[in-house]
Amino acid sequence: MEDLIKAFINKTDEMLETHGPAIREQGTTIQNLERQVEKLANLLSERVPGILPPDTERNPKETIKEVSLRSGHVLEDPKAKQKDELIEGQVEIVEEQNNSNIQEGEVMVDDVYAKFLKEILSNKRKVKETSVVKLTEHCSAILQNSLPQKCGDPGSFTIPCSLGNIKFKNSLCDLGTSINLMPLSIFKKLKGEIGEIRLIHVSLQLADQTAIIPEGIVEDVLVRVDKSFFPVDFIMINM
Known part of the structure; x- marks a missing residue:
């Protein structure tokens, strides 16, 4: 028992030595985060509400720099264009672009149709033929507004099977039901075998x-x- 306790103590000391540096690093990180949060709280408390932090300053010099040539030649001030001249120039450019686009589109469409007709006439391109889709009797009857032909009763679907030592040649197999029925007389014949x-x-x-x-x-x-x-x-019923 003493050996087990000593082994447990040694194992615990090894774990503390292994995880000790990581725990100390976590403590240091938490202290740094606390200091940063404290600084942010102080900054927010000192801030005056309703005013942005960076206050804008006016231009202290209030001067404008001038560009001059070496020859001393003074350039004339550029004249601003009048609004009427700008509008007329823009309208003319837009109308020219629209006319050119319309003419190019008409030429392209004419070329495509001409090429298509030439290929059909020269048998280079074949016209797609309509495919035949076979419909069922019910769909055909609906489209023709008539009743489908009534088929005869195929009868019950039976398969041979065996339960224990008893064999059944004609066992009714109804695929529409979700339960299986067995007469109580058949269960008594099997005498607890099932x-x-x-x-x-x-x-x-x-x-x-x-x-x-x-x-x-x-x-x-x-x-x-x-x-x-x-x-x-099997669900047993007394028939």
Whole structure:
């Protein structure tokens, strides 16, 4: 026991020596952050509300520099253009640009159509033929405003299967239902080979709108279809 305590103490000392510098660095960083936050708080408290920090200053010299040539020649001041002259010049330039754009567009369109017609006449370009889409009987009947042809009843879909030692040649397989039913007489013939019935609180509504209460459910019954086994839950009904 003493050896375990000594080993624990040594391990703790090693961990403290390893993490000690990191902890001290974190403490120093936290102190620096506290100092910076304190400085910001002091600056905000000294600031006068409603005035920006950098106050603008007026021009102390109030002088203007002049550019002069070496020859001493004085240039004339540039004359500002009148508004009427500017507007007329802009209107003329815009009208010229619009006219040139329209003419170029007409020439391009004419060239494209002429090239297209030449290719069709010379059989260089083939016109796309319409593809044939086959519609189903229901779509065709809707478009033709007629009733689709009624097909005969294909009958029930049955497959052979086996439960335990009993084989069933014609087992009804209705793909539209979400539950599996088994007569109570079949369960009694199997004599407990497929498990026990567990009570469930459900009621089943049949096709003729009648309701029946099942005897219970048997879970994970192995049903053999050909060479494959499937676990199925059966609800037992007394027929």
